[in-house]
Amino acid sequence: MGVVRALRCRECGREHPPTRLYICPTCFGPLDVVYDDDSTKVGRSEIGGRPQTLWRYFEFLPIANGRRVVDLGAGFTPLQRCDDLALELGVRRLYVKNDTVNPTLSFKDRPASVAVSKALEFGFEAVGCPSTGNLAAATAAHAAKARLPCYVLVPEGIEPSKVVQAAVYGARIVAVKGTYDDANRIAVQAAEAYNWGFVNINIRPYYVEGSKTLGFEVCEQLGWRAPDMIVVPVASGALLCAVWKGLKELRDARLVDHVSTKLVAAQPEGCSPVVDALKRGLDEISPVEKPETVAKSLAIGDPGDGYYAVKTVRETGGAAESASDREIVEAISLLARREGIFAEPAGGTSIAVLKKLVGNGVVSPDEEVVCLVTGNGLKAPEAVNGILPKPITIEPRLSSLALIAA
Numbered sequence: 001m002g003v004v005r006a007l008r009c010r011e012c013g014r015e016h017p018p019t020r021l022y023i024c025p026t027c028f029g030p031l032d033v034v035y036d037d038d039s040t041k042v043g044r045s046e047i048g049g050r051p052q053t054l055w056r057y058f059e060f061l062p063i064a065n066g067r068r069v070v071d072l073g074a075g076f077t078p079l080q081r082c083d084d085l086a087l088e089l090g091v092r093r094l095y096v097k098n099d100t101v102n103p104t105l106s107f108k109d110r111p112a113s114v115a116v117s118k119a120l121e122f123g124f125e126a127v128g129c130p131s132t133g134n135l136a137a138a139t140a141a142h143a144a145k146a147r148l149p150c151y152v153l154v155p156e157g158i159e160p161s162k163v164v165q166a167a168v169y170g171a172r173i174v175a176v177k178g179t180y181d182d183a184n185r186i187a188v189q190a191a192e193a194y195n196w197g198f199v200n201i202n203i204r205p206y207y208v209e210g211s212k213t214l215g216f217e218v219c220e221q222l223g224w225r226a227p228d229m230i231v232v233p234v235a236s237g238a239l240l241c242a243v244w245k246g247l248k249e250l251r252d253a254r255l256v257d258h259v260s261t262k263l264v265a266a267q268p269e270g271c272s273p274v275v276d277a278l279k280r281g282l283d284e285i286s287p288v289e290k291p292e293t294v295a296k297s298l299a300i301g302d303p304g305d306g307y308y309a310v311k312t313v314r315e316t317g318g319a320a321e322s323a324s325d326r327e328i329v330e331a332i333s334l335l336a337r338r339e340g341i342f343a344e345p346a347g348g349t350s351i352a353v354l355k356k357l358v359g360n361g362v363v364s365p366d367e368e369v370v371c372l373v374t375g376n377g378l379k380a381p382e383a384v385n386g387i388l389p390k391p392i393t394i395e396p397r398l399s400s401l402a403l404i405a406a
Helices: 044-048 054-060 083-089 109-122 134-146 160-168 180-193 204-210 213-221 238-252 273-279 306-315 325-339 345-359 381-387 398-405
Strands: 004-009 031-035 079-081 093-098 126-130 150-155 172-176 196-198 229-233 262-268 319-323 368-373
Touching (some): 054 109, 083 093, 093 213, 109 134, 109 196, 109 204, 126 180, 150 160, 172 180, 204 238, 229 345, 262 345, 325 345
Parallel strands (some): 150 172
Antiparallel strands (some): 004 031
16 A cells, blocks of 8 residues: 655644644644655556555555545546537636435545545544535445445434435434634544544644545546646645645656646636635635525535645646636536536536636647536536426327427
8 A cells, every 4th residue: 555654734734644734733734645755656557456446556645554545436436538528618628527326425535535444443442424415424434335434414403314424324424603713623622631533633744645646547548648727626725735736746656657637616696716816816714604605515604724725837838717606607507517426516517617717818729628527416406497398298198298298
């Protein structure tokens, strides 16, 4: 498995032992996993012969003991070429990375698989997360497989449909009076008080490593080359940063020859702090106190990795754009009708933003673009209720159906 050499601080650059640390003890900056160079020497053909899950890249994942891996089959999802949608939007070649088909129907299965595996390795007595839906389901499912108790902290009043998956897998759902940020604060305190691994808090440096496998797969599925552009829906900003980390690791391991991929940050207008910072030329993020958007999974007003997402977009020469709720819903419908993929609003945001960027000339028609569709539309069917036609009622006679068919 992957040999982790150290945890490196993004701010001061100091390296620390790969233990339960999740912030730099020197400057309190975030930590990234650094691998031993010799451990990541692997060939394309060797990877290609492995099972089609995210664990085919195990040299680049932070688990030392393969017997601790909790694998529900997440990853290696389709990279679907979308010629009809490309024609509609006006780009030469368009792909959708379709993470709607993961075990719990979102990309969160990737980091959850890695984080729960690491929780077993570290000897945590339980796992958990603050969440509004997707991460709760993914963490609970992998905890069930690992036979670990799971605690999910959600803001009080959240729709039951958002946590039904996690509850079915056996998680304890704890409703916190307040917002998601309040639930997150309590989770941070619990991570310090108990021997519990909160996947996106005190296992975070290892957790985010699962997300970079999206970048690995895109390159492998394109014949071991990086595309011109990847459009990434942004909530905390961690996914965008992880994809870029993955692309650089593939380049450094000589699995791809060249990386010049531009990363695009896509956010809903009702919660777009990263996009706003980039458009205004700022380094700092101005938090959104009350996010209001149909894209609930992107409604993080104070994104933990927002600052680094801004830096990553600039480093790659990328772009940033937001989309209105109407544009997001229309994009969900367009993707479904043209390519047969039903995305939740986060994925619709990627498509809506690409459409706007092509329209205003930021994206050239000659570019090869990959849009990340990170969750299944069945996670939020209410988003499209207002645009769906009502069923047609007929008499139980073939002649009645013939009138419609005509």
